[in-house]
Amino acid sequence: MPPVNDPAERHTLSMLVDNEPGVLARIVGLFSGRGYNIDSLTVSEVSHASHLSRITVVTTGAPMIIEQIKSQLDRLVPVHRVVDLTVVGKAVERELALIKVRGKGEIRQEALLIADSFRARTVDTTLESFVFEITGKPEKIDQFVSLLEPLGLVEVSRTGVAAIGRGPEGM
């Protein structure tokens, strides 16, 4: 069987790109045009002076597809560098989420207790709602959200994954 049918893996790719109009469209268009998955996408300028943005994409695919995605990204003209952080070694991956719950009485107490045990901060409070801020690995946030689900979860806003390699070297 062609190796494309190998089991899918989850990889985090980080890239430095010229911060110019259309660069995000190029990257997103590449994923949709070639049928690759985007599980999460984070974009922000990291160097104002040199007009560089860092984009982090979490994607899933067979190893051969992941290799393809990396080479396809790498040949886009405004892309300076692409690193597969999953291959390079354990990277630090963090995501931030804002989560709103609504409720009264005991349910409120319960939500606060859970938030506390996840080290989430309360950033907005009314008599019938909270907004929590939590930072951590995506799985941790998933878990937090699922615990809040029965306690009046209203909405969730997540940043997507930011990632960086461990150790002294840059990408």
Next chain:
Amino acid sequence: MMREMTGAEMVMQALIDQDVEHMFGYPGGAVLPIYDAMFHQNQVKHILVRHEQGAVHMAEGYARSSGKVGVVLVTSGPGATNAVTGLTDALLDSIPLVCITGQVPTHLIGSDAFQECDTVGITRPCTKHNYLVRDINDLARVMHEAFYVAQNGRPGPVVVDIPKDVQFAKGMYVGPENIQHRTYQPRLKGDPEKIKAAVEMLAKARRPVLYTGGGVINSGPEASRVLREFARLSGYPVTSTLMGLGAFPASDRQWLGMLGMHGTYEANMAMHDCDVMLCIGARFDDRITGRLDAFSPGSKKIHIDIDPSSINKNVKVDLPIIGDVKHVLEDILTVWRGMKAEPDRKAIASWWSQIDKWRARKSLAFPSSTRIIKPQQAIKSLYEQVKDKDVYITTEVGQHQMWAAQHFHFEQPNRWMTSGGLGTMGYGLPAAIGVQVAHPESLVIDIAGEASIQMCLQELSTALQFDLPVKIFVLNNEYMGMVRQWQDLLHGGRYSHSYSESLPDFVKLAEAYGGVGIRCSNPADLDGAIHEMLSVNRPVLFDCLVDKTENVLPMIPSGKPHNEMIMPDHPEALDDAIDEEGKMLV
């Protein structure tokens, strides 16, 4: 050189500084300032086309036959959208182009202004790169960068979209001297360790094959020379994709013919049974591999390619070498000589005797006829009369294209232009015109089908206007023959809309344009008629009425491995060659 000028003048100056001699275009409101700047100079000659798709194909033919960048100029909106087919064609076949498009003025962008379209949005997936120039101070740099990106690394089309106000604005022009791209610097030299490993694998091979492709042509004529040198030194057999024909001389004993779906039996069997495959600038396209899990199952594969995304895309290879064909092959030669590599001559001899047995199957044979012109015979007769001339061939898309690839033989690179990746009907005539612009003294022939030729036939008018005596050799089978063949193969011979109804009288049509029309239907008259075509120094449309029922063989049906080819001695096998899974494929 720094000088103040308008954006439109900068465009022309940049073209001049990039040594552009010809461009292909069509005017409109959003590019009038550039046309005006063009009016004031006579270094760059402009070929006025009849449809923007034609302009892009002309630039492709020009580029592929000359090794230069092809240049296109079109207006905003419909001008840009008409160019899209050509741009996609150039992207898939790795042809270096710079296409300048006009755009509505910057303050109107996004307002659905007259003839506005999102050109960079539309062309993003069909160009190697594109630019929207909003600031006059970026224009000169972007123009030079566009030429750099188009021709370096894996070549491809680049669009530069210029709003009309930027064309009028004034700014400082910078020359190309100091423009170097910040990030895009493809590597040319292969990794020396890998080259050494490749030579070791190659020298030990007992059943080697060189699988060459369009990348050899892209790398330039020197690459073909080094390829020939390596083939001679090693004694190994050589095959090529449709895109690489001419890189290795067809008259050479080591030449196996084209491989793939309509390739020769010997080429495909050698690919299937080889123990070491050296892929040189080819991309394991599905027309080549057939069923992927049965593709050359026992071989170690080495892949030379300048584009890392071509590596392991469809087929996992054992030894990838990223680099330019010429550079890598030169290094392979040096290491081979340095190591005094000596292949196992006995093993190679017995490999050749196996190949000769496959050759003896004569997979390109076809029945002859004195009653009706066989399309294959038409190509052979044409070939016989022009082979000693300085000739360039372009094609449209369909059966005639495959017969041209099989029965016309090329000794040199850059002599064969065809739409391989996209398979664009309508490519051949404009491409031929572009070739003729680059090589005014040469013989240029578009081998066409009666359906394809109608897609860009209006460019005959361009040929007449600019005294470009291209020859259009139509294999008229009154069918979209390639479609009919697949309807035989997949749909029980139900020829749904594949008959070419209401054909024009091509002879009169040619005359209406001011060209020459010739018709031939009798095999006995064929040679004379071809001779007549060649003796006219004006555009000729040759309507060659051929057998309507002929199919292209041999053929690897889709979804089948290389060793299950349908051969001309058993054409009936076509009828139920493809299983349910294969039907999904194209």
